[in-house]
Amino acid sequence: MKRTALALSMAGLLGLAVAAPKPAARPAKPTAVNTPKKTAQEILASSPASDWRALNPENTLLMELAAGTVIIELAPRFAPAHVANIRALARGGYWDGLAILRVQDNFVTQWGDPDGEDAAKARPLPAGANAKLPAEFSVPIDSIGKSAGFARLPDVDGWAPRTGFAEGFPVAADPASGKAWLAHCYGMVGAGRGDAVDSSNGSELYVVIGQAPRGLDLNITVVGRVIKGMELLSALPRGTAAMGFYDKPEQRTGIQRIRLMSEVPAAERPSLQVLRTDSTTWTQLLDARRYRGGWFVHSPGHIEICSASVPTRPAP
Amino acid sequence: MKRTALALSMAGLLGLAVAAPKPAARPAKPTAVNTPKKTAQEILASSPASDWRALNPENTLLMELAAGTVIIELAPRFAPAHVANIRALARGGYWDGLAILRVQDNFVTQWGDPDGEDAAKARPLPAGANAKLPAEFSVPIDSIGKSAGFARLPDVDGWAPRTGFAEGFPVAADPASGKAWLAHCYGMVGAGRGDAVDSSNGSELYVVIGQAPRGLDLNITVVGRVIKGMELLSALPRGTAAMGFYDKPEQRTGIQRIRLMSEVPAAERPSLQVLRTDSTTWTQLLDARRYRGGWFVHSPGHIEICSASVPTRPAP
Structure with missing residues (x-):
């Protein structure tokens, strides 16, 4: 029953x-x-077929884990420098053999270089990837107008005066500040940073696995969202060290490789379509x-x- | 860094x-x-110590899994008939040896009798537990006033005209309808029902493991919340059958037992305190x-x- x-x-x-x-x-x-x-x-x-779009291979990451493939759609309109860097990191095989380092319940799963904090052991960034990028916490509100197919919701949102969808992403905006930004909803992917606002470069990424932490909006660069395979990142064992980091290396989930879809032979590419949000x-x-x-x-x-x-x- | x-x-x-x-x-x-x-x-x-309270053993469930114990605090003010039934079910050992049947990503983990739909094989309810209960989707708004220590939030909420906390639980209310209800936040526990509004009896329970599905509010009886051990329910493999049910019995996570804390010897009781929301x-x-x-x-x-x-x- x-x-x-x-x-x-x-x-x-x-x-x-x-x-x-x-x-x-x-x-x-x-x-x-x-x-x-x-x-x-x-x-x-x-x-109708016209309401669906193909994935743009230049904006799509394929993250291969032993358990399956996670597909991430990047958002160059909102984080152009980070997305360019992430493309260079993927092309250079930066994440191949690295690991998921942190899973904090009702918050985020995060991956990158386990030795990233040790300058002597950290994996070098590949050619074309920058170690330092500007913060990309928001874009001018004009850039999410009709050209981005922004579809505004009539519903009240406590976090922002305007919300809606643009190019498949949840977007918030504030006419008073003139800013628009990607919202930290479930499945959204961002670039971890340290205390300095310009300390992210896209090499360490996180995905939201719980209640939308909208309080992070405008505090960190959001680069895209998981469009398939979320369960491969959300159902991992939670880390028991501070902030959900794993205590021991053997608790981590290895990343076999992360490829930009444009680098993958056409026959191997997932043939997904995404519903247009306009x-x-x-x-x-x-x-x-x-x-x-x-x-x-x-x-x-x-x-x-x-x-x-x-x-x-x-x-x- | x-x-x-x-x-x-x-x-x-x-x-x-x-x-x-x-x-x-x-x-x-x-x-x-x-x-x-x-x-x-x-x-x-x-x-100060006075801002903390002890668990009420009559309102606390201890759900024992192989991986650890989940602690659930029940909400008799909001669902008195369901909570009374859940106490009877726990006292009668109803869930002992049953299983987690469903884990749907970004939605719920649900447990109960795998044979619950087969009248011939379903586990009988123990003495004192009723097969049928009234729907308890809301309570009169007066019942969450000062006596429940209702602390209203000033923040705008798109789902309800009033929100706040009462006795540790997230609560929404609408003066126009005169109703107050528990909100479907992360970790909240509800009683699964069929199509009939009075078809839940607390024997099949679910917990929210993703973005708050507030659209369920006022549609189903919420009975409490997980206060410890959420990661034991949120990090389980997602089921791949419809609605996240597991395809095969061996994919399920067994429930060793669920006990009402008042039935547990004092020395074995967890000595947790909960912060008062007033x-x-x-x-x-x-x-x-x-x-x-x-x-x-x-x-x-x-x-x-x-x-x-x-x-x-x-x-x-």
Whole structure:
């Protein structure tokens, strides 16, 4: 009986590998007037091909672990210098054989060079990668306008006066400061830094694995998001040293290699498509989460940018 | 160098087993005027004993897994019938030898009877446990007033007109409907249900392991929260069948037993204390998250009820 519990879950927007929700045994009584006519699965199933886009091989990282491949989409519009550096790091094989160093519950998984703090042992950066980059905590708000397909949400957000999606990423903005920035939602990837704001270079990356730590927004450079394989980074054993670092080297998860998709032979590239966030399908999906039917008896009438991840699908 | 990254993390409020943040190499430049004078660690270190409370053994579940013990605090003020039933289920050893059945990434971990859907094989409920309970999705807003020590947050929340903490739990409320309810934050525990609103009885429970699915609020009965051992439930392999259920029985994590703390000999009881959410210490901790110093160069000036979990500590 209870296998139907929570059937209409986050999964509806996190991928296509989910079951259609079981029909309610009796008519649902949503409290909102705006009950969706279609479920998320139905909306996706009827989406036009033009609402989907291919991955840009120059903006896609393939992180190979023993357990599988994590796919990361980079955000050059928001962090151009970091993304350029990450491309150079990947091209130079910088992460190959390095490791996941830190998993802090309800916060982040972080990877890089275990010897990164020891100048004598640290792996040198490959040719073309810079040791020092400017902080890229925000971009001018004008740069996320129509050219980026910015789709603003009408929903109130306590962290920023404006929120929405641009090019597949959750974005916050403040007209008063003139800034726009990537929001720290689940699955977002950022570049670890020390105390100095310009101390990140993209060689040590983290991904959010818990409640969105939006308090980090505008404090660190966000470079992209995981679009496939999150469970390979979120389900790792938590580290027990301070801040979730692993106590012992043998607790770490090795990184076999991280490649830029453009460097991978075409036949080996994953053929994923990503839903456009300036599409009608995406707008409908968000509305289906605001106004729920079926199992739900109360519709929140609300979402936030971290409530939903942009779906991917195998290229048809 | 980058080991200091993200030093001022969620962990500051998730427990005491965290390092003090490394001092900034140069003066921080917070943008908020209200920069805290003390860090979370300093606030906790100087908290008066009266700001802490003991666990109530009648409201505490000890869930024993091979990897360790998960401690769950129940919320009888919000779900009295479910909590009474859960006590009866634990007293009767209902979960002993059952299993974690479902782990859906960025959503929930769920446990109960693997044969629960097969009437012929389902484990019978023990004496004193009811098969059917009323839905307990909300309580009258009056019941979370001063008697429950409700501490309202001034911060805007998009999901509910009022939010705050009561008796250690994140609470949302709506004066227009006269309802108050427990919010689906990370670590909150609820009772799985089928399509009928009164189809949960507390025998199948779930815990939130990702971004707060606040859209579930008012749709299902929330019964408590995990106060220790979350990593034993959040880091489990994700299930690959629909909705994160495990495909095969051998993928499940067995539950050795779940006991009500009042049934456990006093010498075996964990001697944890929980910070009172109607205390000055808690108010100060929340403020230290709104207005950040040290590593942070931007203070959000904002928190939400799911931004922070109530700290515990070993009884002094």
